[in-house]
Every structure is written in structure tokens, then in C-alpha cells.
Amino acid sequence: MxxxxxxxxxxxxxxxxxxxxxxxxxxxFLGERSDFVRFNAGRVRQAGEVQQYELALNLVSDQRSARTxxxxxxxxxADWEHCRRLLTALRAQIGSxxxxxxxxxxxxVQNSDSIGGIDLEPAEHAIEGILKDTSRFDSxxxxxxxxxxxxxxxxxxxxxxxxxxxxxxxxxxxxxxHKAVKSRYAGFRWEPREFEKRTRRxxxxxxxxxxxxxxxxxxxxxxxxxxxxxxELMATLxxxxxxxxxxxxxxxxxxxxxxxxxxxxxAVSVIENNQAGLAPGFTRTGxxxxxxxxxxxxxxxxxxxxxxRSAREYGLAVNADSEFPGSLxxxxxxxxxxxxxxxxxxxxxxxxxxxxxxxxxNQCRITGMTRYACFQVEHGQITAxxxxxxxxxxxxxxxxxxxxxxxxxxxxILSGDTYLRRSVSSMRLPGLLIDDFNLxx
Amino acid sequence: xxDSIIPLFRSLLPRVDFCSLxxxxxxxxxxxxxxNIVEPIGNHFSRGGHITxxxxxxxxxxxxxxxxxxxxKAALDRAVRWAELTSGRSHPQATMxxxxxxxxxxxxxxxxxxxxxxxxxKLDFLIEINRDLNIHERIVDWWAALYFKQMDVLVVTAxxxxxxxxxxxxxxxxxxANNGRETQKRTFGSASSAQGGLEQLERTGFKNRAALTAExxxxxxxxxxxxxxxxxxxxxxxxxxxxxxxxxxxxxxLDRILGDERNYAGSSFVTPDMFGHYxxxxxxxxxxxxxxxEHEVAGYRFDDEGDAGQRVYLIRNGILxxxxxxxxxxxxxxLPGVAASRACDWNRPAIxxxxxxxxxxxxxxxxxxxxxxxxxxxxxxxxxxxxxDCRNKFQFGCEAGWRILDGxxxxxxxxxxxxxxxxxxxxSLKAVGNPDTFExxxxxxxxxxxxxxxxxxxxxxxxxxxxxxxxxxxxG
Numbered sequence: 001m002x003x004x005x006x007x008x009x010x011x012x013x014x015x016x017x018x019x020x021x022x023x024x025x026x027x028x029f030l031g032e033r034s035d036f037v038r039f040n041a042g043r044v045r046q047a048g049e050v051q052q053y054e055l056a057l058n059l060v061s062d063q064r065s066a067r068t069x070x071x072x073x074x075x076x077x078a079d080w081e082h083c084r085r086l087l088t089a090l091r092a093q094i095g096s097x098x099x100x101x102x103x104x105x106x107x108x109v110q111n112s113d114s115i116g117g118i119d120l121e122p123a124e125h126a127i128e129g130i131l132k133d134t135s136r137f138d139s140x141x142x143x144x145x146x147x148x149x150x151x152x153x154x155x156x157x158x159x160x161x162x163x164x165x166x167x168x169x170x171x172x173x174x175x176x177x178h179k180a181v182k183s184r185y186a187g188f189r190w191e192p193r194e195f196e197k198r199t200r201r202x203x204x205x206x207x208x209x210x211x212x213x214x215x216x217x218x219x220x221x222x223x224x225x226x227x228x229x230x231x232e233l234m235a236t237l238x239x240x241x242x243x244x245x246x247x248x249x250x251x252x253x254x255x256x257x258x259x260x261x262x263x264x265x266x267a268v269s270v271i272e273n274n275q276a277g278l279a280p281g282f283t284r285t286g287x288x289x290x291x292x293x294x295x296x297x298x299x300x301x302x303x304x305x306x307x308x309r310s311a312r313e314y315g316l317a318v319n320a321d322s323e324f325p326g327s328l329x330x331x332x333x334x335x336x337x338x339x340x341x342x343x344x345x346x347x348x349x350x351x352x353x354x355x356x357x358x359x360x361x362n363q364c365r366i367t368g369m370t371r372y373a374c375f376q377v378e379h380g381q382i383t384a385x386x387x388x389x390x391x392x393x394x395x396x397x398x399x400x401x402x403x404x405x406x407x408x409x410x411x412x413i414l415s416g417d418t419y420l421r422r423s424v425s426s427m428r429l430p431g432l433l434i435d436d437f438n439l440x441x
Numbered sequence: 442x443x444d445s446i447i448p449l450f451r452s453l454l455p456r457v458d459f460c461s462l463x464x465x466x467x468x469x470x471x472x473x474x475x476x477n478i479v480e481p482i483g484n485h486f487s488r489g490g491h492i493t494x495x496x497x498x499x500x501x502x503x504x505x506x507x508x509x510x511x512x513x514k515a516a517l518d519r520a521v522r523w524a525e526l527t528s529g530r531s532h533p534q535a536t537m538x539x540x541x542x543x544x545x546x547x548x549x550x551x552x553x554x555x556x557x558x559x560x561x562x563k564l565d566f567l568i569e570i571n572r573d574l575n576i577h578e579r580i581v582d583w584w585a586a587l588y589f590k591q592m593d594v595l596v597v598t599a600x601x602x603x604x605x606x607x608x609x610x611x612x613x614x615x616x617x618a619n620n621g622r623e624t625q626k627r628t629f630g631s632a633s634s635a636q637g638g639l640e641q642l643e644r645t646g647f648k649n650r651a652a653l654t655a656e657x658x659x660x661x662x663x664x665x666x667x668x669x670x671x672x673x674x675x676x677x678x679x680x681x682x683x684x685x686x687x688x689x690x691x692x693x694x695l696d697r698i699l700g701d702e703r704n705y706a707g708s709s710f711v712t713p714d715m716f717g718h719y720x721x722x723x724x725x726x727x728x729x730x731x732x733x734x735e736h737e738v739a740g741y742r743f744d745d746e747g748d749a750g751q752r753v754y755l756i757r758n759g760i761l762x763x764x765x766x767x768x769x770x771x772x773x774x775x776l777p778g779v780a781a782s783r784a785c786d787w788n789r790p791a792i793x794x795x796x797x798x799x800x801x802x803x804x805x806x807x808x809x810x811x812x813x814x815x816x817x818x819x820x821x822x823x824x825x826x827x828x829x830d831c832r833n834k835f836q837f838g839c840e841a842g843w844r845i846l847d848g849x850x851x852x853x854x855x856x857x858x859x860x861x862x863x864x865x866x867x868x869s870l871k872a873v874g875n876p877d878t879f880e881x882x883x884x885x886x887x888x889x890x891x892x893x894x895x896x897x898x899x900x901x902x903x904x905x906x907x908x909x910x911x912x913x914x915x916x917g
Binding site: 012024025034035036038040041042043044045047048049050051052053058065067068069070071072073074075086089093096097098100101102103126127131132141142144170172174178180182184245249250251255309354355356357358359360361362363365367368369371388390402417418419420422440441 | 462463478479480481483484485487488499501503504505506507508509512516519520523526527530531532559560561564582601619623624626699700701702703704705707708759788789790792797824825826827828829831834836838856858860862865877888891892893895913915
């Protein structure tokens with residue numbers, strides 16, 4: 001772990017030695033050593049390791065900037081000349097571009113060092129148990145584990161370093177006709193008992209899924225959205241809703257909330273909780289994120305995520321790296337887990353939503369599908385699994401007039417995304433009891 | 442780079458049943474001008490290797506950005522170790538048997554290299570487009586961007602080698618209009634990813650679309666909402682490609698049918714027994730897999746498992762013929778497929794992908810299709826897409842629509858959406874546009890796989906007419 005930190009900071013310092021008097025240099029390091037195991041039907045589909053280190057260099061001069069992102073080997077002697085050539089190319093580019101009035105970088109040095117979860121066991125220890133247990137079912141899944149590194153350095157002397165070693169297992173167990181239950185187990189130390197607990201829960205859910213499927217007609221239903229289903233909604237909301245640029249250019253799906261034309265249920269509060277999330281506390285331009293940012297407070301607009309470009313453009317303070325939440329958290333309510341079915345009484349228990357997208361961003365209307373273990377509930381009892389259904393509903397209604405209750409407990413959902421690199425995003429979310437939820441197909 | 446790595450790799454080959462190396466060297470540039478301001482130039486460069494080892498019924502891979510002798514050796518050791526750990530409990534994989542013994546190659550047909558214009562010239566071009574987009578005070582955001590990437594891919598085994606070079610370009614522009622009550626956006630280019638260089642800007646008419654894009658964004662603010670009900674639906678090529686992608690391309694992927702994707706991207710309503718006789722659509726529906734179409738973004742000679750690509754029908758006269766699966770999936774399913782096993786980069790293993798999936802042109806003229814519609818909607822440019830995990834129940838929305846009444850296009854409408862079920866939707870295909878309506882398009886980011894991969898896929902299609910589709914706008 002120390003090796004990569006030394007590598008990054010030493011390489012950066014050597015590169016910074018070449019800077020001319022008008023130039024500043026920013027460096028970002030993104031690395032991972034990840035074990036990936038994909039399995040299906042009791043056998044391994046693909047298994048292996050990805051070791052990748054990326055270096056981003058951002059050369060700034062006279063209110064102009066150009067950046068380059070490159071994979072590096074992690075060995076200074078092998079990477080030094082290559083990076084130096086890239087820096088020279090940036091210098092040549094910068095001379096030919098106009099001033100960038102939205103450019104803003106941090107010049108106030110704030111160092112940090114954050115290391116966590118470094119006693120993660122090798123993947124093969126977990127894999128043996130996973131393959132043994134999951135082969136009892138018709139299952140498919142994916143296990144990812146290993147350390148993730150992030151670093152920042154600038155020519156003003158700021159140094160930030162971040163390491164998290166974690167694992168993330170997501171797997172689905174199937175019956176006939178695609179009936180399935182999905183489970184997740186993520187953390188920093190593999191505990192066989194925790195995994196077994198989830199396996200037992202899968203068995204209980206499969207018992208309900210073995211009942212004959214109930215086809216339900218489109219219409220309005222009282223529903224309970226489990227935290228994983230809420231996470232799917234929040235992921236789509238996060239895409240457009242909370243960023244300063246989208247709010248100021250009226251592209252935010254919560255523009256009407258931001259303008260005070262709509263309000264949500266006063267029980268709804270949403271924050272970006274940097275302190276409790278997994279993501280690094282620094283931005284790619286060197287700013288340190290605040291501990292928390294209120295986005296929605298008691299049903300009303302409270303704030304937005306501001307990256308360095310928006311900060312400059314709109315005269316705001318930087319509080320985020322990107323303008324999409326990375327550590328979203330929704331406030332709790334009063335509904336106890338043990339009372340969910342009783343409170344739902346007649347309706348649908350929705351474990352997961354899937355493939356959500358905006359059907360009308362102006363109305364914050366979102367469409368998507370039910371997926372995995374979703375059930376009809378009558379008289380407070382699960383009666384039958386339901387066929388996958390499409391919904392199309394405004395979030396202003398879901399979290400506004402139609403919101404009945406929010407659970408007292410929340411689930412911490414670590415993102416399993418691995419596009420380009422393993423994600424460090426997470427969400428902490430409750431379940432939601434909602435009336436008149438619109439199913440359309 | 443590749444000349445020296447081939448003997449190095451071969452000198453390090455372990456004693457296993459099969460071992461291959463895929464080297465990807467990628468570089469590119471992202472240029473964007475937003476609201477007349479040049480955003481930071483984004484350059485990217487990457488080089489790394491992906492090793493696959495198959496041994497005694499086990500499978501292992503290792504990917505590394507350290508291509509030194511010691512880095513490559515360490516990666517080989519890790520791939521061998523994973524093959525040992527999974528020995529006897531892995532799905533079978535293909536071993537690149539079909540590669541000709543002499544070295545093979547492919548190169549994009551690029552006429553105007555990215556480097557033939559300076560960065561300043563390209564930025565001036567984007568600044569000019571920004572001026573064309575900023576036509577009114579109600580235009581509250583606007584941008585023009587060029588994304589360029591070139592990739593050199595080398596696949597090498599103990600005996601064979603394949604070199605392929607790709608130039609990929611995506612132009613993108615957009616305008617956002619707001620009247621204080623609502624926002625409407627029009628864009629152009631997100632479906633225009635192509636193989637080639639700067640000549641593609643002229644082919645796609647990129648610059649000329651700027652003013653029209655901004656004008657339509659403004660006009661949408663005052664347009665009536667899309668009506669609700671059942672109507673004929675005329676889809677333009679840049680929405681057809683989304684329809685093909687989601688409800689034909691993905692359901693035909695063999696790894697979905699085999700269940701590999703069911704924990705993430707989902708499964709398919711298509712089952713192995715359907716091939717050869719299942720009626721997927723009306724007689725007018727002809728779908729090909731064709732990696733040989735010039736400039737279509739996912740063209741190549743060989744996929745990443747070393748299979749040679751060639752044009753084949755997936756659906757002919759409405760009947761399902763063939764799945765989209767590479768050699769490994771074909772081996773497991775016992776079904777014929779296509780050379781479509783692809784990885785997005787050196788750091789990901791190859792999986793079944795779409796490549797170029799095209800709807801073959803028919804005989805109807807555009808005017809003839811419009812004239813045949815009594816009550817219908819024309820939709821253009823995808824805005825929203827959602828489909829179930831078996832790729833059946835879908836809902837798609839477009840940026841703009843036009844009413845068709847009594848055989849004439851009458852006026853712009855906003856928030857047009859439609860929904861249906863894949864298994865029956867394609868049977869309502871009533872007319873297929875002739876080659877005059879045909880466009881070769883592509884998208885840069887199709888996502889699936891664990892670990893996740895986003896890759897470019899090509900689609901070409903004429904305008905198509907569907908009957909009795911459930912359409913709707915925004916109820917407010």
C-alpha cells in the first residue's frame with residue numbers, strides 16, 4: 001500500500017520539477033487490484049484479476065488547462081519518460097487554446113491520508129464458500145474484491161491519499177420462468193456467518209416464489225419499495241436532479257422543487273453524506289468536500305452539488321467532485337420492519353426495481369420495471385409472486401402526496417458498478433410505503 | 442510496441458491447454474465547447490494486456506498495465522493460478538481454433554485523419570457551431586463536442602496473431618430551451634458514432650444540424666403534448682436503432698440466453714428452441730449481423746476470440762434464424778452464432794456483444810409511408826429507454842414528434858412516448874423504408890457484463906412504420 005503511494009507522489013514530484021514559472025500541475029491517481037469471479041449455474045464463467053493504475057495530469061497555465069489520462073505500470077522508471085512526454089504535449093496544447101473562464105482549482109493546501117479495510121482476505125477464501133453454497137441453487141452472480149486507491153497531488157504541495165480494500169458479492173437464485181431473488185453482501189471482511197444468514201433469507205424468499213404466479217392488471221397499487229428498489233429510483237434521480245449545472249440551466253428533474261413550485265412530504269430529507277460514505281474526501285481539483293450537504297430538507301429543496309467548474313460559473317462554493325451524489329443518504333421514518341406487511345395490508349411488496357429512466361424530466365416522472373422477488377400482499381400476508389410490471393410515476397407523487405411511511409431502518413448499499421473501474425459510491429436508504437403507484441404494462 | 446511483445450509473450454508461455462494475450466493500445470481526445478467556452482481538453486492514452494489461460498477445465502485471466510517482462514510474467518502466473526482454482530468447475534471456452542496461420546489484419550477506412558486538423562482548428566469549428574446554437578434568450582444551455590478514439594488491438598496465441606486498428610469518432614451537439622415553466626432539449630449526434638476520421642462530420646451533416654436543433658428545442662416549448670391512445674407509429678432511423686438495440690439485439694445475445702447475464706443485465710424471452718422457426722416479426726423484418734459495413738462503428742475482421750466476422754441473417758422474413766453469440770457461447774449452447782465476442786478494453790474479458798446489427802431496407806418511400814397513415818405519430822431521437830430484464834415489456838420516449846393526420850405531417854408535438862412488448866411489437870411492422878431512408882448509425886456506450894463493460898455498437902436502419910401502437914405524452 002505504501003509502495004503505490006510513494007510511487008504516485010514521487011512520480012508527480014519528478015514531473016513537477018519540469019514546470020515553467022506560469023504553470024501549475026494537478027495529478028490524480030486511480031488504481032485497483034481487483035479479483036473478479038463470475039459464476040452461473042454452479043460453474044465459473046470467468047475468473048481473474050485486473051491490475052490497473054491510472055494517472056491523470058492536468059496542466060494549468062494563464063487560466064487555461066489541458067489534461068491527459070493514462071494507464072501506467074506502477075514502476076517509476078518505466079513510466080517517467082512516458083508521462084513526461086504527455087506533459088510536454090499538454091504544454092503544446094495549452095498554447096493554442098483560449099482562456100477558460102470556468103476554470104477553478106484549489107490553491108489552499110490541505111493534506112489527508114485515509115486507509116481502510118486493509119485486512120481483506122484473498123478472494124479464493126471467499127470463493128470456495130460462495131461456489132459451494134450457491135451451487136445448491138440455480139444461481140448466477142459476481143464477486144469483486146481487492147484494494148482501490150485514489151490520490152491527489154498538486155504543485156502547491158497538497159497531497160491526498162485514499163485506500164479502501166473491500167469485497168462486493170451480488171448473486172441471484174432462480175426458479176422456473178425467471179422467478180428469482182437477488183442478494184448482496186459487501187464489506188471489508190468476509191464473514192462466513194453473514195453470508196450464511198443471507199443464504200437462509202434466500203431460501204425463505206424462494207419458498208414464497210414457489211407459489212403460483214399472480215398476473216396483475218395495470219392500475220394504481222399501494223406498494224412497499226424495499227431499499228434496493230429505492231436505490232434504483234435514487235440512481236436515476238441522481239443522474240439529473242442534484243447538480244448545480246443542471247439546476248441553474250433548468251435541466252434538473254427536480255427543477256420545480258428547486259424553484260419552490262413543488263414540495264415533497266415533510267418526512268423526506270436527502271443528504272450527500274461524505275463523512276459516512278465510501279468515496280474519497282477530496283476532489284480531482286484538490287478541494288476537500290464538506291462532511292455533509294443537505295439536498296432536500298423536510299420535503300423542500302435545500303442545496304445542490306457544486307463541482308469546481310460550476311462554482312466558478314455560478315459563483316458558488318465547491319462541495320463536490322462530480323455533480324452526481326456518491327454517498328446519498330435518505331432520512332429515516334417511523335415504520336418498523338416488522339410492521340411493513342401489516343401496513344401494506346393489500347398491495348404489492350417490491351424488492352427491486354430495474355432499468356428506470358425518465359419518461360418526463362419536467363415532471364420528474366420515472367418509468368421502470370419490477371424485478372426479482374415482488375409479491376402480492378393481502379390482509380398483511382404475502383400471497384403470490386407477481387409477473388414483472390412496468391411503472392410510470394412522478395417522484396413528486398411518490399415522495400409527496402402518495403408517500404405513506406418511511407422505514408425506521410436503512411440499508412447501506414455499496415455500489416457494485418465496475419464500468420472502467422470499481423465504484424466507491426454508496427447509498428444509505430430506507431424502504432418506502434407508497435399509495436396509488438401507477439403500473440402501466 | 443506489438444512487434445516486441447509477441448516474442449516476449451511466446452517466450453513466457455506456460456504449460457497449459459491454451460493461452461492467449463490481447464494487447465490494446467488506445468489513445469484519443471475529447472473536445473467540448475459549451476456556451477462558447479472551451480472546456481479543458483481531455484486527452485487519454487492507455488496500454489495494457491489481457492491474458493487468458495484455459496487448463497484442465499479451469500479458466501483464468503489476468504489484465505495488467507505493466508507490459509514489462511516481469512509484469513507480463515506476473516500476470517501469466519496469476520491467470521494460471523485462477524485456472525487452477527477453477528479447474529474442473531468452469532464453463533468451457535473457445536480456444537481460437539479458426540485463426541489462419543499467417544498474420545491477419547484490419548484497418549478502419551479513414552480518409553481524413555484526426556491529426557490532419559490542429560486542435561485549434563477543431564475548437565474553432567466547435568465554437569462556430571456554438572454560435573449557431575445560441576439563437577434565442579430562451580436557449581439556456583448549448584454545446585458541441587467531438588470524441589475521438591483510436592485503438593490498436595493485437596490478439597496473439599502460441600501460433601497466431603491478429604492486428605486490428607480502429608478509428609472511432611462521435612460528434613455531439615445540443616441545445617436546451619426553457620420558458621420559465623418547462624425545459625425541452627434537442628440533441629444530435631449521440632447515435633452517430635462512426636468508424637473513420639473527420640470526414641464523418643460531413644457524412645453525418647453535423648455542423649448543419651446545429652441551427653435546426655436549437656430551433657426545434659425552442660419550438661417544443663410551445664408545442665402541444667403527444668396525445669394518448671393507439672396510433673400508427675413512424676420511427677425515424679435514429680429511434681429505430683434504439684428499438685433494434687433493445688428489443689432485438691439484446692434478446693438475441695447468447696450469453697443472456699445461457700443465463701450468464703441474469704444477475705445483472707438480465708435474461709431473454711428468447712429460448713434456444715426458438716431458432717429456425719419462431720416468428721419474431723412481420724415478413725418485412727430482416728435483421729443482419731454485418732461487421733463489414735463501411736464506417737459502421739463496430740466493423741472488424743475478427744472478434745476478440747479470433748473468429749472471423751461475416752454478414753449473416755439473424756432474422757429473415759420475420760423468422761428467427763441465429764443468435765448473437767461468440768465461439769465460447771456457441772460451444773456451450775450447441776447453436777450457431779456469429780463472431781461477436783468482444784471486450785471493451787484490455788482490462789475486461791470478452792463477452793457476447795452486438796457489433797453491427799442492421800435492419801435491412803425495404804421498398805417503401807418516406808412519403809408513401811406518411812401518406813398511408815390516417816392517424817399516427819412520427820418520432821425522432823431517443824430521449825428515454827427502459828425494458829424489462831427479459832427484454833420484452835418496453836417503454837421508449839423521443840425528443841420530438843410530429844402528428845400525422847390523413848396522410849400528412851401536421852405539426853410538432855412534445856414528450857412523445859410509446860410502449861409495447863418485443864414479442865408482439867415487431868409483428869406490427871407495417872412498412873419498411875427504402876434505401877433513401879436508410880442511415881448507418883451507432884452508439885458509443887452499450888453496457889452489460891460483470892465486470893461491467895461499455896462498448897460501441899453499430900446499427901443501420903431505414904425509417905419504419907408500425908401499426909396500432911400504444912402512444913402517450915405527459916399527463917402533467
